[in-house]
Amino acid sequence: NSSLDEGSSGGLAVLYDGTPILADVDSEGNSNFHTPFLLSATRRATFSATEHDRAVLEMDPAVDFDVGPWPERFQTPEGGLYFFKLPHGIEVTLTGVDFMSVVVKMTPEAGGQSGYCGNFDGVSDDEFKPGPPGSVPEVLAPAWNSAVGEGLEPVVDAENLFLGVDATATLVRLVVEGPALQPGMP
Secondary structure (H helix, E strand, O other): OEEEEEOOOOOEEEEEOOEEEOOOOOOOOOEEEEEOOOEEEEEEOOOOOOOOOHHHHHOOOOOOOOOOOHHHHHHOOOOOEEEEEEHHHEEEEEEEOOOEEEEEEOOOOOOOOOOOOOOOOOOHHHOEEOOOOOOOOHHHHHHHOEEOOOOOOOOOHHHOOOOOOOHHHHHHHHHHHOOOOOOOOO
């Protein structure tokens, strides 16, 4: 379980089962953490063409940010650029400047997929519905969308990675065995 919190250095604090990781940075602002066969995590001061997916820079963010355009949020991020590699080709890239920007990359699952990250069909217009008119300032409206589709039920406590002390084991089971856990299985 990698949880994020505001770090004392202005960046993000990354926790792995409650223990800070990626906090000790070198003179260039970089840090690494690896758990064989489970997690590879890095913090970089700038975007690295050899480590990061260039497609992240070309995405349509749907929101105009106060701190630079989308590519700049990842090329020269304030507080660092975080990159997590998980089993089965799941990659998470994030930075927190004025709002946290997160990109989840994964291969499509057989039979399709659904949930809060969308259905990964390449059509961003079918992932969300807008909030009620006037509910937030116009500049934030695209970020205030609600997810639509299947797989949006609340996460049961036994599968909630943020509640369990054995979060890493649960994450491994979810990634390796798939999201369909047996009833009552943590």
